[in-house]
Amino acid sequence: MNAAPDLRRELGDWRLWAVRATVMLLAAAAGLTVVWFSWLADQAYERFLALRALAWWSPLVWTPTCTALVVWCTRRWFPGAAGSGIPQVMATLDTKVGDGERGLFVSLRLTIAKIVLTAGGLLGGLSLGREGPSVQIAAGVMLQARRMIPAGSAVGIHGLLVAGGAAGIAAAFNTPLGGVMFAIEELARAPEQRSSGLIIAGIVLAGLVGVSAHGDGAYFGVIHAPAVGLWLLLPGLFVAILSGLAGGLFSRLMIASLSGSGRDVASRLRARRPVLFAAVCGLAVAIVGLATDGAAFGSGYASTRHMVEGTAAMPFAYAPFKFLATWLTTWAGVPAGIFAPSLAIGAAFGNDVALLLYHVQVPALIALGMVGFLAAATQAPLTAFIIVMEMVDGHAMVLSLMACALVAFAVARLISRPLYPTLANLQLARIPTPAVAPEQRAAAD
Template identity: 65%
Template sequence: MPPDPSSHDVRSAFHREFVSPELWRTRIVVVSTAALAGLVVVGFTWLAESAFGLFERITGLAWWLPLLWTPLCCGGIVWITRRYARGAGGSGIPQVMAALDPMLSGGRRPRLVSLRLSLAKIGLTSAGLLGGLSLGREGPSVQIAAGVMLTARRWLPKGSGVSAHSLLVAGGAAGIAAAFNTPLAGIMFAIEELSRTPEQRNSGLIVAGIVLAGLIAVSVYGNGTHFGVIHPGPIGLALLGPGLLVALASGCAGGLFARLLLTSLRGVSPDWPSRMRARYPVRFAVGCGLAVAALGALSGGATYGSGNETTRGLLENEAAIPGAFVLFKFAATWLTAWSGVPAGIFAPSLSIGAGLGHDIALLTGYPHGPALIALGMVGFLAAATQAPLTAFIIVMEMVDGHSMVLSLMACAVVASTVSRVLSPPLYGALAAIQLPPRPPRP
């Protein structure tokens, strides 16, 4: 006879939740590892920003130095990645998503996510910023934190109920939370992109680990927003026309960006560049690095690095960007990813979207530019990743955009919908490339 669901033994429940030593050990291991993952991402952030600061000092010596330095860095990074850490290439999010696939055998998971790959990702991504490549550190932070969290398995008691799937989800989301200083966005990223089979018993513990990693970043960087506080002006009917134009334009641009990335990184096209990339990957990377440096020189240095400073300047009405900034940053980010270096696209996507919103504000004469810039940020990020809820919460937390909640949410949904017409989900398609071919159905 099945147990009565209305009955509840308080004494047994109390013993299970507060007295069991195995449960407390599980909690301590998961929470401690989450805190360590947050600290590692914070250290990675410092290293990456210091590396780009050094690159800026190099460019300050002579504008032409990146034409030599950036190609050498790009080629060297690809050579090291392919020889010693193949699993560290690219964004890092597709690797974590592939590692979560139930069809993947345990022996293949360390090729995608591990502590060794996390350490390699930290060094190689920082080297990319030292070379001035157009990349972000947020995607790599997902793989880095997931690799740290996965090491907790060796200390968990048997029968803890915390699976590798849960640790990977918690680690990946903790990486987003700590990298952006946005705990809510980390939780939404876990729900929208990573989690496929949530485990009810440990969901509270996993969320606690994600929040703790975000709080570690808050304790180091302070409780301020990443891009300050936005001043969007009045939110009314006057915003409707320009805002809709931003949503449609960012959806088209982000969808084309995702399609271009997917086509390039699959490497199945018969064109000459794809054949060159497959046969001479290091030489191809040197060529990509030279093109990125040339775009940086043409833009006055605006396209180098993640683009965070440009985004912040646009939001504060203090940045002077070239007229073709969106096109230059779009191309530089695509070439960086195509070269094969470890590189994220979150921060560059925000920068491209900010430039697009800025251009539309000038085109339409809308007097409150920061509102359209924020909409461009959320629209392009939602379209490129096809994760509208994550994009909406990330931007809202980064600019303290609570007064624009409905506008940001609507823009993310519209842009993501437009993008789905143009391209399949980017990370899901890239994750499928990481997996072995599935057996044919009978």
């Protein structure tokens, strides 16, 4: 078979190369945007720490004030920026969403709002991550390529959203492979086969932009785990089940809280006075943060790195306190992700089990706790496995991490529905219902 005509057509079609160049350029721009967002978020949290250093009681005033202000701005002008950002991107991929409704979930305007409002949450010391918001941020940047790509191109809206969302994970976590797996597991429900190579190339490019900015190293540090043997079986199984139960409970609480279906006093207050409710949640987070000597504030990067590298030990009650602070932050309604806090909570569970076993197999159990809780909370076991695997020094724990992720995922499925698809359905409820003419309503009756 003569491949020369196909090769000449491939090389000579300038429109095809223009589309590819546009996608790669926007992928690089998405990666740069996430890198800048990460820097801004870090700077905002540093300002919070500086304020807390001036007066230990300042979070009791500052955190609820920031929380109320962020929620007020979000509800007043940018309702599509609330929450993680991953459900919004998943909702945009639904076939029911047309060109007119897409801006409700992903747009350049929401990208800018997400950056500012999430940084505002960290300025208040709230327990949130920036990885979920990075998905919506990068998708909003990537979606701008649709204005430059001609109709009928091999790359459609679906492909751009998948590439953008996964590029956000790749750049935020400094893990290109994690971004590709996230695209496959969470976003690419109906992938575009014709452009899959280009989409993956864009994700990898965005991840390389993150690597260039942060350096070629694991974002949460490196786990130096010993060789794995049968001695890890029972403790590892205990960590997998514990993290699965805790992660499933966390997911169930998130769904119940954000759906607004509860009839308790807190749910009624959230529905009627959302800004006041946000201030109450902010005050509760401040109290939890002060009770843990500041450990429960912020995303949990520093705490996780300390546990991973063995430079400091977290208090035994850190895991439930961080769990509570993260849930309250999300329930308040601020733009907030849960990936980084989930890794911190999981690491703390693994650390606690190691303490119960008199400091036996600490690095290995911390790694298992991280992958188990993240897999259970997000119900994305492969993504959790890839992200944590890239932190482990060597390949001795690869099979153990994969087994832990699957066990925790199976346990969580018994407790809770999948988190992100359920929240995506709640996002779809925001699409305005078309008005029905009186004569059509009479005919229907």
